[in-house]
Amino acid sequence: MGLGVIKSYIYSFAARFSHIALILGLAISYLLSEFDGLLYFHAAFGVIFGVAIIFRIIWGFIGTKYSKFSDFKFSGLGGYFLSFFSKKEKFIGHNPASSIAIIIMLSLGFICVISGLMLYGIDENSGIFAFLYNNYNELKFVKSIHEVSANLLLIVAIIHICGALIDKFIHKNDALNSMITGYKLTKNDESVKANLAQKIFCLVWILAIIAAFLYILNRDNFILKSHALKVDYSSQNAVFAKECGSCHMLYPPFLLPKKSWEIMMANLENHFGDDASIDEEANQNILNFLLANSAQMNSNKTAFNILKYAKNDQNIAITQNEYWIKKHRKIDEKVFLRDDIKSKANCTACHKDIQNGIIQKSLIDYEKIKRF
Numbered sequence: 001m002g003l004g005v006i007k008s009y010i011y012s013f014a015a016r017f018s019h020i021a022l023i024l025g026l027a028i029s030y031l032l033s034e035f036d037g038l039l040y041f042h043a044a045f046g047v048i049f050g051v052a053i054i055f056r057i058i059w060g061f062i063g064t065k066y067s068k069f070s071d072f073k074f075s076g077l078g079g080y081f082l083s084f085f086s087k088k089e090k091f092i093g094h095n096p097a098s099s100i101a102i103i104i105m106l107s108l109g110f111i112c113v114i115s116g117l118m119l120y121g122i123d124e125n126s127g128i129f130a131f132l133y134n135n136y137n138e139l140k141f142v143k144s145i146h147e148v149s150a151n152l153l154l155i156v157a158i159i160h161i162c163g164a165l166i167d168k169f170i171h172k173n174d175a176l177n178s179m180i181t182g183y184k185l186t187k188n189d190e191s192v193k194a195n196l197a198q199k200i201f202c203l204v205w206i207l208a209i210i211a212a213f214l215y216i217l218n219r220d221n222f223i224l225k226s227h228a229l230k231v232d233y234s235s236q237n238a239v240f241a242k243e244c245g246s247c248h249m250l251y252p253p254f255l256l257p258k259k260s261w262e263i264m265m266a267n268l269e270n271h272f273g274d275d276a277s278i279d280e281e282a283n284q285n286i287l288n289f290l291l292a293n294s295a296q297m298n299s300n301k302t303a304f305n306i307l308k309y310a311k312n313d314q315n316i317a318i319t320q321n322e323y324w325i326k327k328h329r330k331i332d333e334k335v336f337l338r339d340d341i342k343s344k345a346n347c348t349a350c351h352k353d354i355q356n357g358i359i360q361k362s363l364i365d366y367e368k369i370k371r372f
Helices: 013-032 039-062 077-082 096-124 130-139 141-169 175-181 196-216 238-245 258-265 280-292 301-308 322-327 333-337 366-370
Strands: 006-009 183-186
Touching: 013 039, 013 141, 013 175, 013 196, 039 096, 039 196, 077 096, 096 130, 096 141, 130 301, 141 175, 175 183, 238 280, 258 280, 301 322
Parallel strands: none
Antiparallel strands: 006 183
């Protein structure tokens, strides 16, 4: 079936607008995931992508004819591909390949967005799933789900794009043009016309994507805001804050296992080359506090990995833990020697609020790390 001569309006503006939002949301979010310091914006564009997915799914049930899932062609995929080198059948709506690809992409996209929001809560103690922060051990598999679904989605999207380009430039069809203009050439007038309810939904759809974008720019939004609470160690244990904080930053107790704290507190007269001895009562007070808040007593991501990579039970240096080494492996050694950092142990130089027990990627000063 060749192209017709009648210009039919097949895809509404809302459908085309959502299509663009889906493409940009996925592309920008995926690209931002590769850059340090842009985690929030990666999540933000992921949310925009999610909003576009939700509305597209609803539109698939209540929208105009050729956007409805009921109009999708799921049979005849084999014959459709076998006719690659011959004249393909002309479809007014979606062909079998695009129909299946859209369902797969919407499904993978939904999984990717939900797992991404969950991961943001688990890793960053932020967003609507922040309540999962202290369940890292049970939910660490979510990261794999997010990465696999995102990569599969990208692969399917690329195949879908390639199919659209082949359809346009090899088979000379106008499916790609219709996603830009809304029109296809048909033999009969196949134009769709939205009813009042559909028009209202389309308007809400467009406004929702725009509103979501503007809303997400404010970091104090309900969807992605941080739920991390600063720990006031001085009020929790004044002796710990006074004795330890008088010489160096206050290291969150969950950065070392119990055994490491026991070894450290038993040998304060040789504390990394200095004599940090304190009276027995103060020593026991601090030790009890450190043990009660050590890595074993926390369920967040950092504490879990500190224990996982703690191969040497005698190690008392946080910077010698394999997990610390792994997370800082890309940083040039010269960075730690700069005047504004001084040593690897000066975590506060780059990690804002670490002295209050908060460790988040969004609070890392990546620019300081990059400056030489």
